[in-house]
Amino acid sequence: MGIKLDPWGHLSISDYEKLFTQFGIEPIDSVIEKLPVKHYFFTRKIVFGHRDMEKWLDALKCGEKVVVLTGFMPSGHTHLGHLMVFEELKYLQQLNAHIHVAIADAEAYVVRRLSRRRAIKYGLEYIAHAIAWGLDPDRTIFYFQTNQSTDYYRLIQLFSRKTSLAEMEAIYGELSPAKIVAALTQAADILHPQLSSYGGYKYVLVPVGADQDPHIRLTRDIADRFSTELGLERPASMYHKFITGLDGNKMSSSRPEYAIFLLDDEESVKRKVLNALTGGRATAEEQRKLGGQPGKCSIYQLYMYLLSIDNKELLEVYNSCTSGKLLCGECKRKAYEKLAKVLSEHKKKYKKVVETGVLEKVVEKPSF
Amino acid sequence: MGIKLDPWGHLSISDYEKLFTQFGIEPIDSVIEKLPVKHYFFTRKIVFGHRDMEKWLDALKCGEKVVVLTGFMPSGHTHLGHLMVFEELKYLQQLNAHIHVAIADAEAYVVRRLSRRRAIKYGLEYIAHAIAWGLDPDRTIFYFQTNQSTDYYRLIQLFSRKTSLAEMEAIYGELSPAKIVAALTQAADILHPQLSSYGGYKYVLVPVGADQDPHIRLTRDIADRFSTELGLERPASMYHKFITGLDGNKMSSSRPEYAIFLLDDEESVKRKVLNALTGGRATAEEQRKLGGQPGKCSIYQLYMYLLSIDNKELLEVYNSCTSGKLLCGECKRKAYEKLAKVLSEHKKKYKKVVETGVLEKVVEKPSF
Incomplete structure (x- = not known):
């Protein structure tokens, strides 16, 4: 899927046409109007589509019980890709939704073939980072799939x-x-909050990447099939793009040189950022003449997803890049400085979460 | 499989040759010597084969922890086929084994497509009958597969x-x-008693019909594959023949006219027994001359499995049948009288179990 960006990272409808027309994912626009607080993930179309999210927002507005459920596959250390989801969850929690976070340790073990020990260790790390990023543990349920x-x-x-x-x-x-x-476990993750032993019916929203939509469709079908028997209803879903890795592909712990891990030391972060793939031209001269190409730049993604929350600031980066004023070296250094600051503050909070034993209070570890 | 019977219902090795040679089930003979009390199920070879049961008996003798695990598919009312298993369990409990009884309600729902309500209802009925038959609830764990x-x-x-x-x-x-x-649930049934949360390692024996051996083999393979990771060991197993229905086929609630249900009223029992398939000849005259054929007789099965525990008595039935002295009509009436007595005593005990609320104490019903 060739992604074309404008300063706000908007996708042209053609990029996601198949999702919209063939699979029935709705563009996010109609939802944005209803959002009581408009997070830049929505206005920048990082969250670009949804199913039934208007219904979910209506329920939220009317004070009905609403939850957000998401799962993390604990197959590596926590990186910026996960941080984006934490940010999404934090925002939805601020809107007053209760949050459920599943650690997909069953899936990590059975499909990704990780050892139990590692899956559990990574899972705990995600939870600690989520709390450090600002998720309120008092209004969040964290659980392991094998410990339900x-x-x-x-x-x-x-x-x-x-x-x-x-x-x-x-x-x-x-x-x-x-x-x-x-697959059945994932469906149970999404649908179990509606059970009476989990507090009874509530509206469930699942934020996922577009690649996860087939799971959502299967889960919606299962809900339909059990609507009479168990009173289950279809979940709503919202679809986000992923921050790319520093090589322009999906950020993944399997390619650590191109991922920024939240516990990376400053030296590593600096090295990775300075080596990142950009939308720069072959020579400085050419770039001054033609301008850079933020649509192809992994550093621009950092600004858009995380480093320039302020739209004016992001527009400035965009304009100075495309006009040829800002060259990649300087832009990378600026990005590194901003990123180092974000990570250093986050690390302090993470350390505090780990040291104060919050984890033991918010989640029970599987016994084997 | 053509089954040939002598008075004790012994099978010729050829009947079960494939099981013994191809699949490695051991003939029961070597085990019988080790049994501290020799139940007629063994001496009559109703229990005809095993895997690793000598090991299990050695563990029992040495005072190690031993359990017997069996499962009932709650797909109909309890009949004599189930009673035979209750008898087996009661005997093994008297040898000092702890008993685990799984109600396979998950399987009844997902594979047999029974409603949840019915599967749970039938399951509770089995448990009440098992206790009424003499299984000590204090040394038995009853559970539903969906409630673990x-x-x-x-x-x-x-x-x-x-x-x-x-x-x-x-x-x-x-x-x-x-x-x-x-299938995975069944493997968990058999192997979970070894987990530390279930009291730690113990020797598990699973009594089943020969048709269930493929499950046992799969479960033994799974135990091998998890021996390092979870410390699981192969279960032992023992194999019983099934009492046949009154039409000569396997007794099943799907053919109620040929099954004796434990709560059948006397009239129904009488009608079913009097209509049963026997090994009788075309005419009384012929039968007096040639004798009856107990090997083809569903009534003789009743004597062998349940009504004539005393070997001398069983031999008498056999001899008077094969010699042509005892004709089917009289034999059926005798069988009916004996059976009616067994059932009437059992029903009283069953009623008591139900009325005294024992069930609520010994098993927790699934909440949906």
């Missing part, structure tokens, strides 16, 4: 009756018992 | 990683998510 209640697991069992291998194969490709159990 | 602890469900999730669709297909034929989850 009987009612949650009963859903996994019951859901298996009303799903077929064919529909799973269409989503997950070649199947295995592991993938099937992981 | 987190550690049990975690096994289901973890097991999914180390199983393949190919091996499941070899056992279950055409697969579905339901069958896969049911």
Whole structure:
């Protein structure tokens, strides 16, 4: 999918046409008007689409019970890609939604084949970072997929009756018992907050990347199939773009040189940022003449997602780049300084979370 | 499999040759010597084979922790086929084994497509009958598959990683998510008593019909695959024949006219017994000349499994039948009288179990 950016990172509809027309994801525009506080993730179309989110916002407005549920696959150290989701959750919590965070340790073990020890360790790290970033643990439920209640697991069992291998194969490709159990577990993650033992019916919103929409569709279908029997309703969903790694691909812990981890030391951050892929031209001279290409630049992504919350400031970066005034070296240094400051403040808070033993209070570790 | 019977219902080795030679089930003979009390199920070879049961008996003898685990599929009312398993469990409990009884309500729902309400209702009925038959609830754990602890469900999730669709297909034929989850759940049933949260390692024996051996083999393989990671060991198993229905096929609630249900009224029992398939000849004259054929007789099965515990008595039935002295009409009437007495005594005990609210104390009902 070729992504074209304007200063605000807007996508032209054509980029996501298939999602909108073929799969029925709605553009985010109509939702933005309804947001009581307009986070730059929405106005910059980092969150670009949704299903049924207007309904969810109406419920929020009317004071009905609303939750946001998201899952993290604990397969590596926490990086900026995760931080963007923490920011999303923090924002939705400020709107008054209760937050549920699933650590997908079952999936990490069965599909990604991580050891239990590592999956649990990474999971705890995500939780500590989420709290350090500002998620209020008193209004957040953190849990491990392998450490849930009987009612949650009963859903996994019951859901298996009303799903077929064919529909799973269409989503997950070649199947295995592991993938099937992981898929049913994910559906239980999304739908269990509606159970009476979890406080009864509530409106659920799931923020995900567009690549996760097939899971959402399967889960919505399962909800339909159990609407009479268990009173389940379809979840709403919202779709975000991912911050790219410093090589222009998806940021991932499997390519650590191109990811910024939240606990990276300053030297590493500096090295990674200064080596990042930019939208710069072959020579400084050419760049002064033609201007840089922020749409191809991983550093510009840093500004847009995290470093320039202020629109005026972001526009300035954009204009000075495209006009050829700001060259990549200087731009990278500025980005590094801003990023180092953000990370250094975050690290202090993270350290405090870990040291004060908050983790032990907010989440129970699986016993094996 | 053509079953040939002598008075004790012994099978010729050829009947079960494939089980013994190809699949490695051991003939029960070597085990019988080790039994501290020799139940007629063993001497009559109703229990005809085993895997690793000598090890289990040695552990029992040495005072190590031993359990017996069995599961009931709650898909209909309790009948004599189930009673035979209750008798087996009661005997093993008298040897000092702790008993675990799983109600396979997950499987009933997902594979047999029973409603939750019915599966739970039938499950409770089994438990009440088991207690009425003499299973000591203080040394028995009864549970519903959908109402277990987190550690049990975690096994289901973890097991999914180390199983393949190919091996499941070899056992279950055409697969579905339901069958896969049911298979993993069954493995968790058999292996979870070894977990430390369930009291730590113990020797597990699973009494099953020969048709269930593929499940046992899969579970033994899974135990091997998790022996390092979770310290799981292979379960032992023992194999019983099933009492046949009154039409000569497997007794099943799906053919109620040929099954004796434990709560059948006397009239129904009488009608069913008097209409039963026997090994009688075409005419009384012929039968007096040639004798009856107990090997083909569903009434003789009643004597062998339940009504003639005393070997001398059983031999008398056999001899008077094969010699042509005892004709089917009289034999049926005698069987009916004995059976009516057994059932009437059992019903009284069952009523008491239900009325005294024992059930509420011994098992927790799933909440949905």
